[in-house]
Amino acid sequence: MKPFKIFIPVWGSKHLRLLERALIKSFSWPKNQADLQDAEWVIVTGSSYDLMSAGKIIEKVFPDPKIRMHVEPKLMSFGTDSGEILIKPLLFEAKDCIENNKAMLMATPDFIYGDGTIDAFRKIAHEPGTCATIAHLRVLPTILNSLDAFDMISNATLMDLAWHHPHISWSEANKRSYRGGVVWEEIDPSFKAVRHFMPSPFFYNFLEEDLNTLGTGYDGFPAGFGNIDHVWPSFLLERDRLRFIGSSDVAMMAEVTDEKANVPPLNEPGQKGFFRDRAHNKIQPQFVSIFRGI
């Protein structure tokens, strides 16, 4: 399969701790670790110190990693819109992927990747230009204490754990769906049927056209990281480039989110659907994911 790079934006002590306890912890599980052996690591950070720290965390699991770095000091400034800063190194690396026929895995430090997810992404998004997308759930940081106990974990067990530590955007998803973009229904105690209005692509086979799509501002906003899930999937869908995986057994991810962060407001009376109406917001919820626990 095609070589790929892992894009990791990480800065500050909080996210470095997440890098170790969430992302790299999940990358240490057997199938993920095997898939990442030859990957290139792209670290986007705010200082040389954070860069060194990130490198050491990665080296604990992946000795002698191939690292590319982007140090953007503005990331360390409070109040900066990090999305507007991150888009530049992302586009730089995307261009490198196009020129050197590589894929890219998006891996923010707060993500827990189910074991086997990367392999699934690479197999399913194998055609030129295709990008793998899944609906992922948000979990509280308390999950990390449970995760420490596992050297390996099935996706079903991880899913069970996740539902023991759900972020309010998921435990109350149906009441907050207009802005939250998620509705779910319990099929039986082990299965939940999930409809997500704006799932994000995580594994990319970039094409030249993406440099323009991702690098353009929309709706009055400047180009930013948010284009990845708010705008880009509609372009992918229209060009037969999206590959959505609806089964958590094949691919799953959980995003560690502070209790009071990213809380969508409650739906107001009469609000239905989702507040955005791009093509992918209309198509995506017509495909029901299944989240399977044990």
Next chain:
Amino acid sequence: MNILTISYGRFYVDLLRNSLMKSLMTKSNFDLINHEKTTWWVYTDDEFIEEIEGRIKTFFPAVTPMVKPRSDLRRFNDETQSALVHQIEECLKNKTPLLFAPPDIYIGEGSINGLIKTGWEESVSVVACHLRVTPSFLLEPQPKDNAELVTKAFKHLHRSWIDAELGNPRQNQYGTGVCWQKISDNLYSTIHRLPTPYYIKFTKEDLDYFSTCIGFGNFDHAWPGQILMPRGRQRTVTSSDIAFMVEITEPHKNISALPDNNKNPNDFFEHYMHNEINKQFLFTLRGQDEA
């Protein structure tokens, strides 16, 4: 709920008993089907009416059987279209959903629950992929759940599905709309460009549509792309864990022709909206964990 089954000839009447009915007698499926609010419409040849009606009364005592002769289906040239249009009228009148249940399918245990839960909203239609198996599948002990059904199905794959595997030199996506690959020991990922609507909540627009379209073939070939998906009414099952069916198919039937040399084998011969969109949303088949 209304159920619609069309079953002509001894072979399909036997399949109705040995495949469809048998699958609907598993616990969870039975509990949801065997209900006084369920009416089972079956169209068949005159000589099988009594037999089928007797079976429904015996095995599904709470269900109301409506077993009718195929000669009733004269409204359109296409008999199945006639049956469908009549069902849409019934469903609209009684405000009931329809379970589309051909006699040659085996519905996995728990799938009726999955279809109903996935299709809980008004006016939606739940579509799901099914897999073709040879009649030898019916000799297997009854699978206890969908994971076991997937594992057993792969032991009896019909030629059309064998050829649908990614990398097969006879890969037949152009004709079938299907392409699958193995992800890991018990997981398969499938492209399916025209999954079948199985659990449907009709609207008046659907009645107008099917009353004026060319034939029943529109049910999966065109209607989802012309009506369901543009209206946001499709609900697609993306995992066999929610709902999974297999279709019993004789080995010599439904063998897809390969495209001409000048056609792209990764393409499909139709390009309705749902064909283009469904291709991008993979269906996962999960078999049993290997011991």
